[in-house]
Amino acid sequence: MNLTRQPSPAAVYNPRMLSEFDLIKQFFRRDRPGRATLGIGDDCALLTPTPGRQLAISSDMLVEDRHFFAGADPFMLGHKALAVNLSDLAAMGAQPVAFTLALALPAADPAWLDGFSRGLFALADACGCELVGGDTTRGPLNICITVFGELVPGHALRRDAARVGDDIWISGTLGDARLALAGYWKELALSPDDQQAAAQRMHLPSPRVALGLALAAQPVAHAALDISDGLVGDLGHILAASRVGATLDVDALPAGPVLARQDRGLRRRFTAAGGDDYELCFTAPVANREKVLEAGRASGTAVTRVGKIDAEPGLRLVDSDGAALDLRLSGWDHFS
């Protein structure tokens, strides 16, 4: 219901004016058999859980001018809004099943909706994750996705499961998204090609779903999370939940291809505390090193060993010689 406008009689037909129901029908309802017992169009969606599986649930809200720039490309935004949620499933080792989408839009713009829904469904289809319901309303642009996955009980990659002696691993590469942001912010000047290449990583992150599944099988890994607010801050959550410390070899952190060509100071800062990486940070016993590498190969995802879980509390940053580094890094905090 709408407090600020009274209901209006049917407007003269205008192809650029979409009702809430037309909007859902045209861009988000798909006539194909899905996993859901009942999808979009009723008070609730109905899902029949796979017997014996646990349900993993995550919710992320993306706000204009906070998580993305005003005027952001709608296709990339559709991709990213789902990708950041799938990344949470990946970090638990869960198989994506379904998601809901709640969308506040300043206007029902068909061109924007077309791009957004194409970006959203391209990734959803690639990951076998079905849109089963949601909400649309008018308001400042806000995208809230809640995603559902399934996993074998006891196989979830929890933040509190790191053990002293575990290796710390990183998927893919870090820092190119932060580098793109530095370019947008004019903190540094990148060539147009470099800016575009780095921006791809920022706008089109690849959720590491296949790697997460491979790491949760058996399970190969102990603890995991996805790196959204910068590695140092996010790793801190594993350390706190697991009541352990860690030593991180900052020079071992895999930099994105554009960042890899920048100077060492920038590489260190942006790999260790960049943000918006959507890579996995996980811990695994030393005995599983070969299995971790095999999980990386099987999922087509690079994995790099970057540190060690210690009994001593706190996070120690060291260089490639093991000497302490004082980098003064911090994670993102939306309310600091």
Next chain:
Amino acid sequence: MNLTRQPSPAAVYNPRMLSEFDLIKQFFRRDRPGRATLGIGDDCALLTPTPGRQLAISSDMLVEDRHFFAGADPFMLGHKALAVNLSDLAAMGAQPVAFTLALALPAADPAWLDGFSRGLFALADACGCELVGGDTTRGPLNICITVFGELVPGHALRRDAARVGDDIWISGTLGDARLALAGYWKELALSPDDQQAAAQRMHLPSPRVALGLALAAQPVAHAALDISDGLVGDLGHILAASRVGATLDVDALPAGPVLARQDRGLRRRFTAAGGDDYELCFTAPVANREKVLEAGRASGTAVTRVGKIDAEPGLRLVDSDGAALDLRLSGWDHFS
């Protein structure tokens, strides 16, 4: 991650400045055993579904100045944000289990968060629905809740299940929320007492969870939905999905206690197409009349028979003598 501000070093301690993590810990994390296998604090929440049950999922987004007034009382807002979602579960006949909360806030105001979280949890606890995860970010005030319920396969009260000859029933009373809005909008003048009484219905709707469960058992009812955008528009969804028509006795519609004292024209308009009612509209076979009344008694919810499902398409509004009424009503559309 935050595009518009750079990460800042730890600020000087200020009790009115809350970090994102403090905010969640202080207002939303509760140290009590719950239904979830893993709750707030990891990448995903983990739920273990009840064997043999289906999962019902619904998502609603509430936007300031659209679904509630700027400056709305935070306790009532916390109640209402969850109530509108529980109302969707009620309309399917599902048992509430858990929910996620994504919250965009202009600022982390402890007084607001205290009221909001108290209103939210008062209703959550009353319905046995556990907060298992979510997201907080800075942005224009936006509340997105996704709720999960469980039901016996085949017992869901779907919109497409109305049958020709079914009675149409309404829970509770209609129109007082719309009357309160008319008072706010100065469409009419209510006494302060009447305005306040009507506003209670607008701000603190009671989701009809117990009635929904009673109607889905056996099942007693065929089709159901919750009335959020006005009865006439919402009943239209049942008619379209079930490919049937209906005759509605507008004078039989149960008006809220304040609206019941207004003139007949206003009663008819606001009961038939008020909006923000969060009552159930459901259909049931004539043979189940006694069972419907018993479901109402068992759940402590008034139920009123207001019409009939017809084979002839379309919705016919009639008065208490069965004469056709032309009321020119329409439902809410957030994008019209």
